[in-house]
Amino acid sequence: MGDIRRRRAIALGITGGLVAPLTLTLAAAPAQAAPSCTTQTGPYQKQVEKFLGRPVDGKQSATDCKAIQAFQTKHGISPNAGYAGPVTWGVMDLMNKQKAVGNKPNKDGKCPVNKGRIACVNLTLQLSWIQDGDKLVYGPVPVRTGRNGYETRTGLKKIYWRNIDHVSSIYNVPMPYAQFFDGGQAFHSVGVSMWNPPGSHGCVNMTKTNAKKYWSLLKNGDDVYVYGRKPGT
Numbered sequence: 001m002g003d004i005r006r007r008r009a010i011a012l013g014i015t016g017g018l019v020a021p022l023t024l025t026l027a028a029a030p031a032q033a034a035p036s037c038t039t040q041t042g043p044y045q046k047q048v049e050k051f052l053g054r055p056v057d058g059k060q061s062a063t064d065c066k067a068i069q070a071f072q073t074k075h076g077i078s079p080n081a082g083y084a085g086p087v088t089w090g091v092m093d094l095m096n097k098q099k100a101v102g103n104k105p106n107k108d109g110k111c112p113v114n115k116g117r118i119a120c121v122n123l124t125l126q127l128s129w130i131q132d133g134d135k136l137v138y139g140p141v142p143v144r145t146g147r148n149g150y151e152t153r154t155g156l157k158k159i160y161w162r163n164i165d166h167v168s169s170i171y172n173v174p175m176p177y178a179q180f181f182d183g184g185q186a187f188h189s190v191g192v193s194m195w196n197p198p199g200s201h202g203c204v205n206m207t208k209t210n211a212k213k214y215w216s217l218l219k220n221g222d223d224v225y226v227y228g229r230k231p232g233t
Contacts, residue, residue, distance in 0.1 A: 034073060034080060035080065036081070037062060037065035037069060038065060038081045038083045039060060040060060040083055041058065041060040041084070042060070042084025042085050042089075043084070044084045044088070044089035045058045045059065046058045047084075047089050048089055051095075051096070054067055060082075064082070065081075065082030068082040068083070069081065069082035071092075075193040075195045076192060076196035076197070077196075077197060090231060091197065094126060094231065098125055098127055098142055101127060103140075105120070105127055105139060111131065111227070112223070112225055113131070116223075117130065117131075117217075117218070117222055118132075118222065118225055119214065119218060119225070120224075120227075121143065121226040123152060123227065123228035123229050123230045124231070126230065126231075127140040127143065130217055137217065138214075138217055142195070143204050143205060143206055144190065144193075144194045144200055144204075144206075145199055145202075145203075145204055146199055146201065147197075147198040147200065147230075148232055151233050152202055152204060152226055153185060153202075153226065154226045154227050155182075155225075156223060156225050157225070158221055158222065158223055159179050159180065159218055159219070159220050159221065159222050159224060160181065161220070162179045162215070162219075162220060164176065164177055164178070164215065166186075170201075175203070176208065177189050177208075177212055179214065179218060182224075185202045186204070187211060187214050187218075188203055188204075189205070189206055189208040189210075194206075199232075
């Protein structure tokens with residue numbers, strides 16, 4: 001039986017009274033060599049300039065490009081040529097929406113409050129948190145869920161297997177603090193930005209800090225509720 005459960009736990013991913021406020025200064029993606037800066041004005045130039053605190057004139061400048069390029073490099077957006085295109089603005093827009101949630105991630109009441117302790121995953125906002133009834137226990141924190149074709153499956157699930165030092169036998173990558181809740185999909189930490197597109201292979205990626213906290217707060221048999229739809233899937 002143990003062998004069967006272990007086989008089931010092969011991962012598809014490459015994500016008491018404590019509240020962790022959402023932070024937008026998380027692990028960066030591996031550094032990319034920066035290409036030459038583009039001189040082209042992107043379709044989201046004004047929005048990107050505003051997000052980065054640049055003068056909002058809707059015209060690309062060398063300084064604008066360097067700021068955009070630095071953001072793209074930090075979060076693994078490719079190509080990282082400083083162009084204010086839809087992928088870059090999509091990441092920034094998601095960050096704005098995540099920040100606006102504050103400490104009320106279940107304001108819409110979509111994550112069940114009648115299950116006791118439960119880990120909630122909002123795919124639409126790429127946020128997760130732990131609650132107990134209507135009390136927020138930890139979070140919300142940004143997460144990185146399944147990309148198009150490898151979507152993190154929605155619905156009510158339970159944590160069925162945990163492995164603090166798991167390594168995926170499919171992708172041969174480490175999955176520290178892995179907590180499996182649905183056919184190989186698990187919470188686990190990764191070393192890339194939570195906004196690194198296009199996403200995971202189905203797991204719910206987290207920073208090491210947040211994955212360790214989830215490990216300490218959850219146990220086998222605890223409920224997990226996944227809902228919504230990741231942008232771009």
